[in-house]
Amino acid sequence: MDDGVDRPRWLSKEEDRAWRGYRRMQLLLNRQIARDLARDAGLSEADYDVLSNVSEAPGGSMRLTELARHMRWSKSRLSHHITRMEQRGLVVRGEVASDARGSVISLTDRGLETIRQAAPGHVESVRRHFVDLLTPAQLAAFAEISWTVVDHLLEAEP
C-alpha cells in the first residue's frame, strides 16, 4: 500500500495558526512600516537599511561585497539599489586603492542628514506597530524564535 510517497504531515491547528499569523503579520506590518517611512522620510525600508548599515560602519563606508554580506543581500541587488540611491544623491561609490575592481560605498552629507532625520520617526513607527504591543517576555521569546530560524537557514547558506 506504500507508493513510496510519504503522506504529507499537514500542519496542526496551532502550527497553522502560527504560520498564517506570520504571513499575515508580515503583509500588514511591512506595509505599514513602509508607508510610515515613505511618508515621513521619503525612504523605503531597503533605503533605510542601507543608510543605517553604512552609517554604522567603522569609517562610515564599506566595500560593496562586505555590505552585501553583512545585509545578506545579493551583490546584484545591492548594486542595483546603490545605483538608484546614488542617483538620488544619498550615497556615493568610491574607488579602492588596493583593488581596481573594488567599490566603496559611503553616505553623502545628504544621506547622513536623511538617516538622522528619519531614524526617530522610524523607531517610533516600529514601536507603535510592533515593539510596544508586546510584553518584555514576548519580545524575548520572539527574538529567540527568530534567531533560531535565522541560524538554521544560515547553516545551509552560510
Added chain:
Amino acid sequence: MDDGVDRPRWLSKEEDRAWRGYRRMQLLLNRQIARDLARDAGLSEADYDVLSNVSEAPGGSMRLTELARHMRWSKSRLSHHITRMEQRGLVVRGEVASDARGSVISLTDRGLETIRQAAPGHVESVRRHFVDLLTPAQLAAFAEISWTVVDHLLEAEP
C-alpha cells in the same frame, strides 16, 4: 529647553534584537520558502496563496473584491496577479449574473492539479525551515504575538 520634539525612545538591546531578528528572519525565510516553492512547483508564494484561498472557498470560486479583502491584498494587486495567473492557465475570470462589473475567480483543472501537487512539498518546506524548529510553546507564543500585531494593524485599517 524643550523644543517641542520628544527625544526619540530608541530601542533597548532586547527590543532591537527582536526587531532585527524579525527583519532578518523574514529576509531569509521568505527567500528560502519562495525558492523551494518555485523549484518544486513553479509557483511563487503569491501564486500559492491565491490558489489556496480560491480552492478553499465554498463553491471553489470567489468574487475578486471578496478574495482581495480576504487576503488583504489591494484590488489592483490581485487584478494584476490574476491576469498573470490567467495567462498561465491556472485560474479563470468568470462573469457574475447579478453584477455586470463583477468578476468571479475560479481555478482551472490545471490550477487545481497544481495546488494539489504543490501543497505537500510546501508544507514540508514550512516545517523544515520554521515549524519543526520550534517547540509547541514557542509556536503558541509566536501565534499569539503575530495575531496581536495583526489585530492592532487591522484596527487602523479595517
Added chain:
DNA sequence: GACGGGATGTTGACATGACAACAACCGTAG
C-alpha cells in the same frame, strides 16, 4: 427615470528584487 455617490475592476507608470550572464581584475602555481 435620471442623478449622484459609491463600488467593482482595470490599467499605466514606476520602483523593486531575483537570476543568470558578463567584464574586469587578483593572486598564485608553474
Added chain:
DNA sequence: CTACGGTTGTTGTCATGTCAACATCCCGTC
C-alpha cells in the same frame, strides 16, 4: 611572467507590487 581559477561588481531581463487615475455599473433618491 603567464595561465587560470576565483573574486568583485555590473548589467539585462523578467515578475512583482504600489499608487493613482479611470471606465463601468449599481442603487437609493428625488
